[in-house]
Amino acid sequence: MATLISLDPRVTRLGxxxxxxxxxxxxxxxDQFHTxxxxxxxxxxxxxxxxxxxxxxxxxxxxxxxKEQYGRRGQTINLWVVNTRDVVTMESxxxxxxxxxxxxxxxxxxxYMVRNKVEAYKKKQQEGNTNES
Amino acid sequence: MNRDAMKDMLLRMADDVLILAHRHxxxxxxxxxxxxxxxxxxxxxDKLGHAQALFSILHEHFEGAEPDAMAFGRTEQLMRCCHxxxxxxxxxxxxxxRHFLFDAAxxxxxxxxxxxxxxxxxxxxxxxxxxxxxxxxHAQTWVIQLGAEGSEESKARMQTALRNVWPFALGIxxxxxxxxxxxxxxxxxxxxxxxxxxxxxVSNVFEKAKLEIxxxxxxxxxxxxGYHTEHLGPLLDEMTEVYRQDPSAQW
Numbered sequence: 393m394a395t396l397i398s399l400d401p402r403v404t405r406l407g408x409x410x411x412x413x414x415x416x417x418x419x420x421x422x423d424q425f426h427t428x429x430x431x432x433x434x435x436x437x438x439x440x441x442x443x444x445x446x447x448x449x450x451x452x453x454x455x456x457x458x459k460e461q462y463g464r465r466g467q468t469i470n471l472w473v474v475n476t477r478d479v480v481t482m483e484s485x486x487x488x489x490x491x492x493x494x495x496x497x498x499x500x501x502x503x504y505m506v507r508n509k510v511e512a513y514k515k516k517q518q519e520g521n522t523n524e525s
Numbered sequence: 526m527n528r529d530a531m532k533d534m535l536l537r538m539a540d541d542v543l544i545l546a547h548r549h550x551x552x553x554x555x556x557x558x559x560x561x562x563x564x565x566x567x568x569x570x571d572k573l574g575h576a577q578a579l580f581s582i583l584h585e586h587f588e589g590a591e592p593d594a595m596a597f598g599r600t601e602q603l604m605r606c607c608h609x610x611x612x613x614x615x616x617x618x619x620x621x622x623r624h625f626l627f628d629a630a631x632x633x634x635x636x637x638x639x640x641x642x643x644x645x646x647x648x649x650x651x652x653x654x655x656x657x658x659x660x661x662x663h664a665q666t667w668v669i670q671l672g673a674e675g676s677e678e679s680k681a682r683m684q685t686a687l688r689n690v691w692p693f694a695l696g697i698x699x700x701x702x703x704x705x706x707x708x709x710x711x712x713x714x715x716x717x718x719x720x721x722x723x724x725x726x727v728s729n730v731f732e733k734a735k736l737e738i739x740x741x742x743x744x745x746x747x748x749x750x751g752y753h754t755e756h757l758g759p760l761l762d763e764m765t766e767v768y769r770q771d772p773s774a775q776w
Contacts, residue, residue, distance in 0.1 A: 425558075446560050449670070456666045457560035459659065460567055 428454035431472040530703020539579035540606035546572035597768035609693035622686035625664035626694035642711035672734030695744035
């Protein structure tokens with residue numbers, strides 16, 4: 393059966409058969425670059441936040457290309473890149489491990505009365521400053 | 526201060542980046558990787574900004590025309606760019622090698638200009654230093670990647686590109702009649718000094734990239750006097766098309 397002709401090189405390279413029921417031919421391994429996950433830091437001391445991916449042959453090139461993709465608009469202080477292969481994750485079917493029974497108020501942060509202590513401390517500090525002046 | 530020499534220096538610097546910005550922008554949509562396509566286009570925009578800043582200094586301090594008129598209103602004979610920046614993009618190896626050799630020269634030049642006695646230039650040098658550092662980092666990483674780290678084909682292509690680009694790159698440093706006055710006034714260290722620093726820098730990178738600088742190559746000169754390759758005319762025709770129809774057009 394004839395292969396679909398498309399201007400999109402991804403479609404042509406995939407060699408998709410005209411019959412939509414047939415499976416696409418598997419691609420040769422590593423005929424494209426790896427992907428690297430990019431983490432962006434906007435301010436000194438801020439967390440690096442995941443923003444997307446770049447294709448690159450190695451980590452150094454990934455960092456270079458990430459600069460332009462994710463660092464050229466808005467403020468950027470630093471970037472991290474991590475090979476997607478090195479990201480360890482869970483099966484989405486296992487997301488139920490995060491659900492928990494609701495009757496455990498003693499585990500909620502609301503049970504801690506930290507705020508009162510913080511405010512008391514701040515007040516004490518302020519009084520201390522006033523006395524000194 | 527030798528004002529004519531100063532104007533000459535600013536104009537040749539501005540024209541180099543103006544024309545190279547146009548050449549870089551021709552890669553938009555055609556780059557070998559999506560990410561690289563965007564990088565080249567973005568660098569082109571930075572270069573255009575540098576040209577605009579230099580034309581603005583000419584306008585404010587040396588009675589030059591408005592930046593737009595300087596960029597788009599001059600004939601080929603009035604352009605002062607070197608031949609290196611006029612050459613067509615060719616294949617990516619050629620464009621990349623030109624990008625590296627030119628940006629290494631820019632980095633060396635503008636680093637020296639941070640200390641320039643001509644204050645507007647020293648201020649501009651500090652302002653664009655980060656962009657130039659990135660341009661050089663971009664080009665240098667690719668040259669090493671495709672040289673020492675790449676395949677036999679990529680290394681051979683980069684070596685051929687280096688052989689072809691080198692004589693033109695030497696032409697960046699064409700010495701001009703008034704330069705000696707600028708050197709004695711502390712405006713810049715002089716083209717010969719910059720060329721030596723540049724050769725030291727690129728030699729170090731080519732050692733890492735396992736590429737060899739051609740020996741016995743002589744500089745291609747003439748652009749600073751208004752003599753250009755046959756490629757500049759068509760480039761100017763395209764670049765100035767809108768301006769020639771309507772000099773006041775905004776977009």
